Amino acid sequence: MPEEKLRLEIPVLLPGAADACERCVEELTQVLKRRPGVIDAHVDGREDARLCLHFDPALIAPSQLRALAEQQGARIDAKFGHATIRLPRPLHARASRSLADDLRGVRGVVRAEVGPTGVAVVEFDRGLTDEPALTAYLNNHAAALGQAPASAGAGGSRDEHAGHKHKPGEGNGHKHGGVFGERTELVFALLSGLALLVGWLASFRLSGPVPLAFYGLSYIFGGYFTLREAVDNLRKRRFEIDTLMLVAAAGAAALGEWAEGALLLVLFSLGHALEHYAMGRARRAIEALAALAPERASRRRGEAIEEVAVEALEVGDIVLVRPNERLPADGVVIIGESAVNQAPVTGESVPVDKSPAPQEATFESAEASHRVFAGTINGAGALEVRVARRASETTLARVVTMVAEAEAQRSPTQRFTDKFERIFVPAVLLMVVMLMFAWLVVDEPFSVSFYRAMAVLVAASPCALAISVPSAVLSGVARAGRGGVLVKGGGPLENLGTLKALAFDKTGTLTEGRPRVTDVVPAIGVTKERLLDIAAAVEAQSDHPLAAAVVTAATETLTAAPGRAESVESITGQGVRGRYRGEDVFIGKLKLFEAIDGPPVPEEVRSEAERLARSGRTVMVVRSAGAYLGVLGLLDTPREGAAEVIAQLRGLGLKRLVMLSGDNQGVADAIASQLGLTEARGGLMPEDKVEFIKTMREQEGRVAMVGDGVNDAPAMANATVGVAMGAAGSDVALETADVALMADDLRRLPFAVGLSRRTSAVIKQNLFVSLGMVAFLIPATIFGLKIGAAVIFHEGSTLLVVANALRLLAYREGSLGALGGSATRDKQHG
CATH class of the missing domain: 3.30.70.100 (Alpha-Beta Plaits)
Structure with a gap:
């Protein structure tokens, strides 16, 4: 066919x-x-x-x-349609899951996810609903929860909204409004604890109504918001953890154990407030990105400078950036030189020198030294920048939007815990009902059976489990964003942290993609200078990357500039020919000289060419006027620090590190040996890379592919995790990758893997603590552990997993391995 x-x-x-x-x-x-x-x-x-x-x-x-x-x-x-809608404040993990379920039930909604930090990502059928209707739906829920109206936040919807910038700390408080504003539940929890303490102290001297009144106050303050959520869940026929807590507190009161019931509500409401603190910390860390871009810009119109809002900037406008100012837009430098601190966007620790771009350069084609990003900080020199993107389309705005969407994505472990809770909570209720009737089987009073049932109810409530995974994932995503690494959700974060195998593209990832001359071997009786002069004179008329390397080597070696050849033409796939100083010159592979007329290649020249080829060099044989002048060996230059990165990845537990290349196997082996990779595969076409990644997945289970996000997109798409480098300058990389290293710096990769490893470890620790505590407390309460002790253990485990997750926000590079020098870099952008 x-x-x-x-x-x-x-x-x-x-x-x-x-x-x-x-x-x-x-x-x-x-x-x-x-x-x-x-x-x-x-x-x-x-x-x-x-x-x-x-x-x-x-x-x-x-x-x-x-x-x-x-x-x-x-x-x-x-x-x-596709919309990203942001509630102004975080939600409980359980509330976000419930809200997502409600959204999925709305007619026309195809997919909906809601993150605990209050971001809803919705895909919908435009024929059945629209974004205003969905925003209104969320606003109604927000009103029921005491929130301000929802908005298209963090860069707006993906369809048509412009960026909505949050000020630092705006809308990060608790979802419950009240007399004390966003801190109302925390204040109520503290008042509940105070009332409990006063009641307990009063019980030593007084009896009757006085201690009981303070216990009652403790119930009111501690149970107010829990009751509101429980009633809302029951209206929707959901039995959540809030309901279990209220039933247990009411049961303790019915048994006359008012102090124990009050202690349960104090710790439960305090745990609620701290959950929101954790979500707020993660959310603020991400929203701080949106606040990086300035609100005003100095736009040049002719000779005049006018102050305008950044939203008013159009593509092609010229903006003046004074020393130490933040860049207002993505663009290309046209006048001035300065060093720009790009850490806020790319995570690079050292300021990057910027200089004017060629007049015809676009943002996409310009070199990194000419390209600037909104939100980065200018150094000592003034710059004039040609705007390349509107405010809502800058790299910074898109990163904030994508991170907001990542907040709403549920990791594999999160999905597991959600399913576990849905089965576990009804099972607990059934078990508690059975235990309440234990007095019919065991010779004991009903009050004893009822007390035991209430104790088991407290012990079995998976509060810590509900918050253990989302708090860790969000903290990890937020910390990665601060370090110049965009992680699109909990799935990639978890997967990257559990990988044992990783594949790299060679050109542009492990190497610079700019070959250099490493060997100049003249024939007998020929000087190195003559060989380079003739080779450079011909190659200067070629646009091949190898030609540029030869010209560079000649310029660095020769005292005078190379001459200029004539009648230069390419011999496809073999080399180049031309005339220099009246003599015919041929430069190319050994095969070229087998295909053209003239004397055969001398044995000493052939042996040198074959030796260089075996060592991984690209070989160029030079012949002038029928005489062979010698051999040039070229090699792609490894990236600075690439070998160190490979060593760090090995230290982080990655066992199989593979390089994929379109170059011949000899070149691939030479680079792999130089960098310390476990294996290399050469001579691969893009479709071959895809097949190899599929094979690696079958062998290893999970594999990551690291590339530039453009020519490696098919292989990255077939990997468990696709990691793109230099995403700050590439729209394609931002869109296609699961993990995007914003800077074109391979040294960000160990930070990303190390953070993912730590996040995976924290998730496992949190699951062990939360499930282990439930597994310990259920039999312990059945065999007589008191409600008070169960409450302390149960709520203590909730506070422990939240505190453990928040440690990720303080993650320092090098924490999981010898990441030499990274701590210094971490201080500058962490």
């Missing part, structure tokens, strides 16, 4: 937010696959984010296929 390929840009086919939605892209590919004549349809990121269509030209013309793809893309984009 004849086959041709057609590549179409996904952002054009799906012009709205749908280009970033896996569901929409998947539906588009499935629709096109069903069309007669289409052999295959898949995402191909080799050149950009594109849809690659394989088709039989005898059955469908390329123009027909293009029109069909555009038509179906427009239909899907018109059908599905």
Whole structure:
């Protein structure tokens, strides 16, 4: 069957937010696959984010296929909407799960996730509902919870909203409003504890109504917000942990154990307040990113400078950035030189020198030394910058939006604990009911059976379990964001922390992608200077990357500039030819000289060329006027610190580190040996890399792929975790990767892996504590442990898991291995 390929840009086919939605892209590919004549349809990121269509030209013309793809893309984009809606304050983990369930029940909602930090990510059918209706729905829930109205936050919805900037600390408080504002529940918990203490002290001297009155006050203050949530859950026919706590407190009161019941409510309400503190800390760490960009910019109009809001900046505007000011927009430097601190966006610890770009340079094509980002800090020199993106589309705004979406994604462990709770809570209620009737089987009073049942109810409530995973995941995501690493949710964070195998693309990831001349071997009777002069004179007229390396080596070695060759032309796949000083010059592989007329390659030249090839060099043989002048050996330059990074990853427990390359196996082996990799695979086409990643997944279970996010997108998509480097300058990398290293710096990778390892460890610790405490307390209370002791153990475990999760916000690079010098970098951007 004849086959041709057609590549179409996904952002054009799906012009709205749908280009970033896996569901929409998947539906588009499935629709096109069903069309007669289409052999295959898949995402191909080799050149950009594109849809690659394989088709039989005898059955469908390329123009027909293009029109069909555009038509179906427009239909899907018109059908599905995508919104990120932010509540002004965090939620309990249980409340966020309940709200997500409610959202999924709304007509037209395809998918909905709500994070404990108050971010809702919703995909919906535009024909059945719209974003204003969903925002109004959330506002109604917010009003019922005592919140301010919800808004399109953290960069707005993915469809059409502009960025909504939060001020530091805005909307981070407790979801319950009240007389003390956002701190009302915390104050109520403390008042409940105070009333309990006074009542307990009074019971030593007084009896009767006085201690009882203070215990009653403790019940009122400690149970007020818990009762509100329990009633709301019961209206929706949900039995949550709040309900279990209230039943246990009421049971203790019925038995006359007012102090123990009050202690339960004090600690439970205090635990609630601390859960919100943990969520607020994680949320504030992320919202601080949104506050980095300045609110005003100095825009140049002719010779005049005017102060405008950053939202008013248009693409192409020229802005003046004075020394020590924050950059107001993404753009390209056109005048001035300075060092810019990019740590807020990329995590780079050292300021990056900036200089004017060539006049024709765009933001995408400009070198890193010419490109600047909103929210970064200018150094001592004034800069004039040509704006490349509107305020709502800057790298910073998009990172904040994506992190907000990541907050709402549930990790595999979170999904497990959610399912566990849904089964466990009804099972606990059934067990408690059975224990209440134990007096019918065991010779004991009803009061004893009832007391035991209430104690078991306290012991079995999985409060610590409910908060253990989300608090750790959100703290980990927030800490990664502060360190210049974008992690898109708990799934990638957990997976990256449990990997044993990791694959790297070679060019641009482990190496600079800029080869250099490492060996100059002249033939007998030929000087090194003559060899380089003739080679550089010809290669200077070529645009091949290897040619640039030869010219650079000649410039550095020769005292005078190389001459200029004439009639230079490329011999595809073999080398180049030209005339220099009246003589014919050929430069290329050994195979070139087997295919052209002239004397054969001398044995000494051939042996040197073969020796260099075996050592991983790219070999260039030079012949002028029929005489062989010698051999040049070139090698791609490893990135600075790449070998150190590989050693650090080994120290973090990664056993298999593989390099994938399109270069020949000899080159791949040489680089792998130099860097300390466990293996290298050379001669791979992009589709070969995909197959190798699939094989690694079968062998290792989970594998990460590290690349630049553009030409490595297919392999990254097939890995368990795709890690993109240099994402601050690449829209494709930001969209396609599970984990994005904002700086083009491989040294951020050990930080990301180390943080993920620590997060995985904290999650396991929290699960051990929460489930272990339940496993200990249930039999202990059945065999006589008092409610008071059960309350202290139970609520103590909740406070312990929250405190353990918050430690991730203080994670320092190098904590899990010898990450030399990282602590210094951490101080600067952590």
